[in-house]
Each structure stands twice: as C-alpha cells, then as structure tokens.
Amino acid sequence: MARKKIALIGSGQIGGTLAHLAGLKELGDVVLFDIAEGVPQGKGLDIAESSPVDGFDAKFSGANSYEAIAGADVVIVTAGVPRKPGMSRDDLLGINLKVMEQVGQGLKQHAPNAFVICITNPLDAMVWALQKASGLPKNKVVGMAGVLDSARFRYFLAEELGVSVRDVHAMTLGGHGDDMVPLIRYSTVGGVPLPDLVKMGWLTQEKLDAIVERTRKGGGEIVALLKTGSAFYAPAASAIAMAESYLRDQKRVLPCAAYLNGEYGVKDMYVGVPVLIGENGVEKVVEIAFDAGEKAMFAKSVAAVQGLVDACKQINPAFA
Ligand code: APR
Numbered sequence: 001m002a003r004k005k006i007a008l009i010g011s012g013q014i015g016g017t018l019a020h021l022a023g024l025k026e027l028g029d030v031v032l033f034d035i036a037e038g039v040p041q042g043k044g045l046d047i048a049e050s051s052p053v054d055g056f057d058a059k060f061s062g063a064n065s066y067e068a069i070a071g072a073d074v075v076i077v078t079a080g081v082p083r084k085p086g087m088s089r090d091d092l093l094g095i096n097l098k099v100m101e102q103v104g105q106g107l108k109q110h111a112p113n114a115f116v117i118c119i120t121n122p123l124d125a126m127v128w129a130l131q132k133a134s135g136l137p138k139n140k141v142v143g144m145a146g147v148l149d150s151a152r153f154r155y156f157l158a159e160e161l162g163v164s165v166r167d168v169h170a171m172t173l174g175g176h177g178d179d180m181v182p183l184i185r186y187s188t189v190g191g192v193p194l195p196d197l198v199k200m201g202w203l204t205q206e207k208l209d210a211i212v213e214r215t216r217k218g219g220g221e222i223v224a225l226l227k228t229g230s231a232f233y234a235p236a237a238s239a240i241a242m243a244e245s246y247l248r249d250q251k252r253v254l255p256c257a258a259y260l261n262g263e264y265g266v267k268d269m270y271v272g273v274p275v276l277i278g279e280n281g282v283e284k285v286v287e288i289a290f291d292a293g294e295k296a297m298f299a300k301s302v303a304a305v306q307g308l309v310d311a312c313k314q315i316n317p318a319f320a
Pocket of ligand 1: 009010011012013014015033034035036039078079080081082099102119120121122229230231232235
C-alpha cells in the first residue's frame, strides 16, 4: 500500500516540528511548503538525515509551489504571521485572512480530498475563513486548539497533584482565547471529577482556580518566556494527534474547532467542541450538557469568536 501523504503549509517553528513528529510516527511521506525559499527544502533534508538514526522510513521534500501538495491525504496549515508589537488585532486578522485565501485556493486546486487541520491564529476565525476560501467539505476542515488547551490543563493538574499525565483527562472548549472554557466537571484524575477531588481535599479550590487561569493564559506564558516567538512543540503534538486519528481511523474524541450548524445553538461558525475524528473526518459533534455557569462561559467565548468572524467579513466582504 502506498504511503499516505502529509502536506504542511507553513514550514516555520510549528511546521518543522510537525514534519519531525510525522516522521517519527511514520504517518506518511511529508511535503513541507512555504513562501520562504530554501526553508522547507532545508528542514525536509535535515529531518530526512535524522531518519537513519531514529529508524523511520518516510520521504521528506520541500516546495514553494502548490503543485507539490497534489493528492495530499492530510494538510496542516500554519502559514501566516504572528502578532508583533504595535500590530492591532485587525491588522493581524487582515494579513492572515489574505494568507488563508491563498492557502484555500491551493487546497481547492491541488488537495480537495484532504483532511485539513488549521493552526494559524486567530484560530477560530482563520479555520472558518480557510473552509470558505477552499470550499472543502466542512467535516474535512478543522482547527487545532482544544487538544492544546486541554493538554496544558492536564499538564498543570498532573504537576500540581504529582500524578501521571496519562491519568489526567481534561476538556477545554469554546474559542482559542482568554475566554476559552475549561470544563471542570468533565475533567478527571483517575476517573474522579475535579469537583470531587476538591471535596476529597486533594486539591484546593484556590489551586484549581489558579490552574484554570494559567490554562487560559497558557499561550501568553510561553510567548513571554520565548520573547521571539510562540509555542510550537505542544501545538505540533496536538495537531499530529488529530491527523493520526484521521489517518488511522482511531475514532478519537478530541476537542477541536469544528464547524457548527446549530449544534450548541451556534450556526455557521467554528468553535471548540468535542468531536469524533475518523476516516471520514469529523464524524460526530458530541453535544454535552452544560450547567448554567458553563453555558454562560461558552456563550461569552462564542461571542468573542463571532466578533472575529464579523471583523473578517468587514475586511473582506467576499466572506460575508
Ligand atoms: N504561504 C505559505 N507560508 C507562509 C505564508 C503564505 N502566504 N505567509 C507566511 N508563511 C510562512 C512563513 O514564511 C513562516 O515560515 O508561515 C511560516 C510561519 O512560521 P512561524 O512564523 O515560525 O510561526 P509558527 O510558530 O510556526 O506559528 C504559525 O500558528 O500558533 C499559530 O499564532 C501562530 O499563526 C501562527 C501559526
């Protein structure tokens, strides 16, 4: 059987890490694409040269033209620019919206059957724009945010409690911003929901509140430390988990930015919700029941995403 093909649009910090992880996990052959000449080629060759050491078989190539992504099974998009000092949210939105239009055209022409995972920020608006620009089926275009936000939540809990990260499950829904919704009732340690852990005295409410706050600001914490860029290891690992679930039909239930058409009372928007990912892309949106507090948090988060989508429509009325 021919190997699967994974195309990475954007070969920066996250793109390079994605390529390396895809190789280590033998998910398929990898094409790195970027507008910067030499960067995707150099990173591809460098990773290929590591393959004899780690013992994985995969081809790596770099490209500056979209023809190279032809027939890709999975496409992961990180193309864009990060927010720089002095740049307004709308400036960033305008620049990356244009990038999504270009990438969308490339997908439409060369990889219309791919499962597409968008990582470019502001995530919920960019994945929405990418789906519109590409015209690909809505169940085949998703955004990566919830797996990362939940991983941060899980890591902070495991660290605080001194338990294995494997036994901590957590769910963070909503938009990928400070208004994200870490769901305490649906997060567990060894199967025990967090509110019960507080009752048992294993975790104080104050500590839990602090962890929730740290999770919400997790991206900013890394930016403040790195100074010249944003997180890339954990975002790449998160997108690879989603790609693997699709390629291997694992049917994992993961929080992803998914297209909602009435689910959770939201229409024509991408918002983070639990979805089942298998060989058909997003095979199911899991609608969990919220209590009043969760509902209010989710609504606030959706409103923030709506604001971004409205701004996109103003910048480029073709998206309206
Ligand atoms: N087409 C293809 N590639 C592009 C384009 C474009 N139109 N515009 C920019 N790029 C490339 C850049 O050349 C760069 O190599 O996208 C890459 C982005 O890489 P980095 O700047 O290293 O950013 P990275 O840390 O990988 O993050 C990418 O993910 O988490 C989000 O906020 C983050 O939006 C950012 C994205």
